[in-house]
Amino acid sequence: MTAELIYGKELAATIRRELKQDAAALREQDILPHLTVVLVGDDPASRSYVRGKEKASAEIGISSDLIELPSSTTQTELLDLIQRLNLDAKVNGILVQLPLPAHIDEQAVINSIDPEKDVDGFHPANVGKMMLGEDTYYPCTPYGIIQMLKSKDVEIAGKTAVIVGRSNIVGKPIGQLLLNEHATVIHTHSRTPDLRHFTKQADILIVAVGREHMIKAEDIREGAIVIDVGVNRNAAGKLTGDVDFENTKEVASIITPVPGGVGPMTITMLMLNTIKAARRQAAAVV
Numbered sequence: 001m002t003a004e005l006i007y008g009k010e011l012a013a014t015i016r017r018e019l020k021q022d023a024a025a026l027r028e029q030d031i032l033p034h035l036t037v038v039l040v041g042d043d044p045a046s047r048s049y050v051r052g053k054e055k056a057s058a059e060i061g062i063s064s065d066l067i068e069l070p071s072s073t074t075q076t077e078l079l080d081l082i083q084r085l086n087l088d089a090k091v092n093g094i095l096v097q098l099p100l101p102a103h104i105d106e107q108a109v110i111n112s113i114d115p116e117k118d119v120d121g122f123h124p125a126n127v128g129k130m131m132l133g134e135d136t137y138y139p140c141t142p143y144g145i146i147q148m149l150k151s152k153d154v155e156i157a158g159k160t161a162v163i164v165g166r167s168n169i170v171g172k173p174i175g176q177l178l179l180n181e182h183a184t185v186i187h188t189h190s191r192t193p194d195l196r197h198f199t200k201q202a203d204i205l206i207v208a209v210g211r212e213h214m215i216k217a218e219d220i221r222e223g224a225i226v227i228d229v230g231v232n233r234n235a236a237g238k239l240t241g242d243v244d245f246e247n248t249k250e251v252a253s254i255i256t257p258v259p260g261g262v263g264p265m266t267i268t269m270l271m272l273n274t275i276k277a278a279r280r281q282a283a284a285v286v
């Protein structure tokens, strides 16, 4: 069997066309969605993702600006900037690119963002709402993965979903969203002994570690659905996922490629959250 691919890039293009219409309809009501991205330091990978966000914003008709700060920026300076953005009525969404330099407390920065402008869905108030199954800004990568599964009419309810990785931005929230969709969820991580014992049980396997070829054909069950979140730059300078794609696709029923899989959907869900933010904030004004 050769797996069917989910081309995130194509699905993203379809959703972006819809978002472009949504943005045009909002413009008719004088609502102009605006995203501010804050980038501290000069990590080349971060710079590349930020470019992707600017490109998508322009394509959809979301205005965006990028605030670039040196890696020497203090935590107080960053908190002051966020306070200013929180109070700026034309800023609907705030994204602080992670990781931040080591001298800055990441969680303190996330906590300082107005939850109504937290289009990443990382603020504790939004994480809590997600856990309670309430409507909120869902973290972009997990939200994008759910859209990818739904685009293939994958039945999530009752399935065993195994997640490799437990970061706050991917591993933990994708487990929660899959649980909200009634999957049986197993979280694995670096302290999990005999990882394969668990990955072999997965009907749906989500891999978010950051290590090339971390998951191979022999780690999965025949017919499993494999979602590869990893984005690694290998020794040859090539972009690869965490899954040994060439061999694993012969065993899986559905698989996502890297590049062109989860990544473009992450950015698209950020755009969706920004439009939602503009709509919500306009409705809140009396």
Ligand SMILES: NC(=O)C1=CN([C@@H]2O[C@H](COP(=O)(O)OP(=O)(O)OC[C@H]3O[C@@H](n4cnc5c(N)ncnc54)[C@H](OP(=O)(O)O)[C@@H]3O)[C@@H](O)[C@H]2O)C=CC1
Residues within 6 Å of the ligand: 141, 164, 165, 166, 167, 168, 169, 170, 171, 188, 189, 190, 191, 192, 195, 208, 209, 210, 211, 229, 230, 231, 232, 262, 263, 264, 266
């Ligand atoms: N496509 C996209 O849109 C996105 C892609 N990414 C990519 O996804 C990958 C993961 O990102 P992120 O979640 O931020 O990464 P983190 O580094 O924050 O987390 C990595 C996770 O992998 C776990 N891990 C490490 N080694 C092993 C191992 N040997 N066995 C099992 N688990 C292991 C860690 O466990 P422990 O907690 O025990 O340390 C940790 O939970 C990266 O390649 C990143 O670039 C990230 C965000 C979005």
Ligand SMILES: Nc1nc(=O)c2c([nH]1)NC[C@@H]1CN(c3ccc(C(=O)N[C@@H](CCC(=O)O)C(=O)O)cc3)C=[N+]21
Residues within 6 Å of the ligand: 048, 049, 052, 095, 096, 097, 098, 099, 120, 140, 141, 231, 239, 258, 259, 260, 261, 262, 263, 264, 266, 267
């Ligand atoms: N506050 C914050 N929010 C994030 O959502 C966030 C973050 N910080 N820090 C870093 C991670 C990583 N991330 C990616 C987004 C898009 C691609 C993406 O579009 N990838 C393309 C390839 C891009 C390329 O060519 O480099 C693809 O997979 O096809 C990848 C990774 C968002 N993150």
Ligand SMILES: [Mg+2]
Residues within 6 Å of the ligand: 031, 032, 033, 034, 089, 090, 091, 092, 278
């Ligand atoms: Mg506005």
